[in-house]
Amino acid sequence: xxxxxxxxSLLAFGLAxxxxxxxQAQQNVAVFKNGSAFxxxxxxxxxxxxxxxxxxxxxxxxxxxxxxxxxxTIKGTRxxxxxxxxxxxxxxxxxxxxALIGKSATFTLTNNKTYQGTIQRIDGSxxxxxxxxxxxxxxxxxxxxxxxxxxxxxxxxxxEKQRVxxxxxxxxxxxxxxxxxxxxKGISWVPNYSVNLLNDKKAEITLKANLMNDVEDLKDANxxxxxxxxxxxxxxxxxxxxxxxxxxxxxxxxxxTGGRFRSSTxxxxxxQQLSNNFSVNxxxxxxxxxxxxxxxxxxxxxxxxxxxxxxxxxxRAFYQIFKAKVNYEHVYxxxxxxxxxxxxxxxxxxxxxxxxxxxxxxxxxxENKTPYPWTTGTALITKPIDGIAxxxxxxxxxxxxxxxxxxxxxxxxxxxxxxxxxxxxSRDENKKRKDRYTYDLLTVESKFEIxxxxxxxxxxxxxxxxxxxxxxxxxxxxxxxKFSVYNNINLSHDLAWEVDLKKGESKTITYQYKxxxxx
Numbered sequence: 047x048x049x050x051x052x053x054x055s056l057l058a059f060g061l062a063x064x065x066x067x068x069x070q071a072q073q074n075v076a077v078f079k080n081g082s083a084f085x086x087x088x089x090x091x092x093x094x095x096x097x098x099x100x101x102x103x104x105x106x107x108x109x110x111x112x113x114x115x116x117x118x119t120i121k122g123t124r125x126x127x128x129x130x131x132x133x134x135x136x137x138x139x140x141x142x143x144x145a146l147i148g149k150s151a152t153f154t155l156t157n158n159k160t161y162q163g164t165i166q167r168i169d170g171s172x173x174x175x176x177x178x179x180x181x182x183x184x185x186x187x188x189x190x191x192x193x194x195x196x197x198x199x200x201x202x203x204x205x206e207k208q209r210v211x212x213x214x215x216x217x218x219x220x221x222x223x224x225x226x227x228x229x230x231k232g233i234s235w236v237p238n239y240s241v242n243l244l245n246d247k248k249a250e251i252t253l254k255a256n257l258m259n260d261v262e263d264l265k266d267a268n269x270x271x272x273x274x275x276x277x278x279x280x281x282x283x284x285x286x287x288x289x290x291x292x293x294x295x296x297x298x299x300x301x302x303t304g305g306r307f308r309s310s311t312x313x314x315x316x317x318q319q320l321s322n323n324f325s326v327n328x329x330x331x332x333x334x335x336x337x338x339x340x341x342x343x344x345x346x347x348x349x350x351x352x353x354x355x356x357x358x359x360x361x362r363a364f365y366q367i368f369k370a371k372v373n374y375e376h377v378y379x380x381x382x383x384x385x386x387x388x389x390x391x392x393x394x395x396x397x398x399x400x401x402x403x404x405x406x407x408x409x410x411x412x413e414n415k416t417p418y419p420w421t422t423g424t425a426l427i428t429k430p431i432d433g434i435a436x437x438x439x440x441x442x443x444x445x446x447x448x449x450x451x452x453x454x455x456x457x458x459x460x461x462x463x464x465x466x467x468x469x470x471x472s473r474d475e476n477k478k479r480k481d482r483y484t485y486d487l488l489t490v491e492s493k494f495e496i497x498x499x500x501x502x503x504x505x506x507x508x509x510x511x512x513x514x515x516x517x518x519x520x521x522x523x524x525x526x527x528k529f530s531v532y533n534n535i536n537l538s539h540d541l542a543w544e545v546d547l548k549k550g551e552s553k554t555i556t557y558q559y560k561x562x563x564x565x
Contacts, residue, residue: 068090071087072266073086073266074270075269075270077233079234079237079272081231081234082230082233086226088225092221094218096214096217097212097214098215099212103209103287104228106287107231108283108286110278111228111287113226114224115215116224118219118224121215121216123213123214124211126209127210128208129205131204133201134201135200136201139186142198143186143189144168145200145201148165150164151165152194153175153191154190156188156189156190157188158190162177163178171185171187173185211287229278230262233261235255235271236258237253237254237271238364238423238424238426239423239425239426241410243374243427243428249372249412253423254367255364257355257365259359263358266355268351272349273350273445274347352367368416370416372412374413375411376408376504378507379509380405380406380506382402382509385514387563401465404508406463407455407457410453414446414448414450424441425440427441427456441456462504462506464497465496468491469490470491471490472488478562485564486562487560487563488561490559491556491558494555494556495552495554496553496554500549503547505544505546506545507544507545508545511540512538513538514537514559515536515560516541517559518557519558520554520556526542528540535562536561536562
């Protein structure tokens with residue numbers, strides 16, 4: 047009994063099947079955040095003829111492609127272009143006709159004429175057809191309908207030229223185990239954090255890894271998401287075994303000196319950036335409330351480990367790496383701009399500068415009491431209200447080691463008012479001469495006026511950099527001298543205050559510094 051099939055485009059995708067497959071294979075992949083990954087593929091193959099033909103040569107970077115054989119010696123490897131037969135899934139009329147080469151079929155064309163015969167071959171879109179002892183040709187676009195005596199095939203064989211890698215072993219073995227490792231570009235992970243504020247002291251932090259794969263299929267792979275900055279000096283250059291570059295071009299690129307440390311100056315998420323409030327507690331830490339994490343450290347890299355990951359080339363996925371409850375505190379902070387050392391800013395008529403109002407940021411400071419580092423990533427801060435998570439902000443969480451602290455900004459707080467002004471207290475004229483210039487020595491008094499309009503007690507951090515020498519402050523402060531390679535008459539200092547304010551409380555802080563001003 048014959049079945050009629052109307053030719054339509056099938057919704058499927060092409061799948062290349064290699065002619066020589068490993069008997070067993072295990073993928074181990076260390077994925078970096080800079081768009082590269084290091085593969086270690088363990089394979090058991092049939093090398094009974096003394097060699098194995100690897101029909102998919104990885105696009106390895108220069109110097110990272112290595113092969114080792116278990117209880118055997120690899121005599122050599124050679125890559126070359128070879129015509130390889132591939133099984134392709136039928137996705138359209140042309141593919142279906144290719145699957146029928148050498149078989150009998152009845153075609154109805156767009157001119158409503160019907161022909162019965164055998165498909166001899168297909169050249170491009172041109173079909174060569176034998177019917178009733180005669181030969182005819184037509185294109186796939188001319189096909190309106192066809193009749194088959196059996197169900198249509200879902201695959202067809204197609205020959206293509208591609209680069210293959212021949213691995214020659216010293217001893218022929220039907221079950222030969224070997225390991226193939228290489229660095230390859232086109233796969234990356236990007237970290238996202240969720241920070242859920244459970245109450246005023248506890249938060250739940252969750253790390254999710256976004257995995258983007260544009261290189262090769264992963265099947266039941268062991269994946270290590272790497273925390274750290276990889277240093278592969280020649281990752282800009284493809285291995286000669288995997289490349290079709292000419293010798294001259296390869297040598298020219300190999301000898302170039304630029305671009306080796308392109309990522310070292312990046313301060314984004316693909317690089318490692320220290321938390322903007324980096325500090326370390328050297329006491330032992332524990333991982334209370336941890337879920338779903340296995341980790342390993344090696345030198346200055348840390349590996350978040352997951353297993354049995356399947357992800358096809360072109361696919362995207364995300365995986366939860368860990369979840370933990372941590373302590374946090376609310377922090378309010380304001381920073382004021384540095385003073386000027388220009389003489390125009392301190393004329394003899396100078397007595398009091400303009401008052402400035404500081405922009406106070408409400409932040410949270412998280413304690414990393416987990417036994418592993420937090421890599422640089424985006425952080426979404428939420429707070430449950432009536433059982434529903436409400437968004438507070440999104441910020442970047444900087445790299446924070448175990449035992450360290452990380453600060454995340456939430457929003458500008460209008461309920462804390464900080465005003466700053468300064469005035470000249472005294473001027474010692476012609477105090478110093480340097481490089482043919484004469485300088486006055488000024489004593490300047492600055493003042494912070496602070497008001498907490500919040501209905502709660504808060505902690506406020508105030509910071510300012512000054513040019514000059516700090517003298518005294520009415521409140522406890524820290525002063526850090528900045529290093530300078532220039533022989534400036536004035537040194538620079540970082541000043542900082544931590545102020546506790548009760549709800550509704552006002553405070554005033556005054557401090558003084560000296561500065562040399564050119565006459």
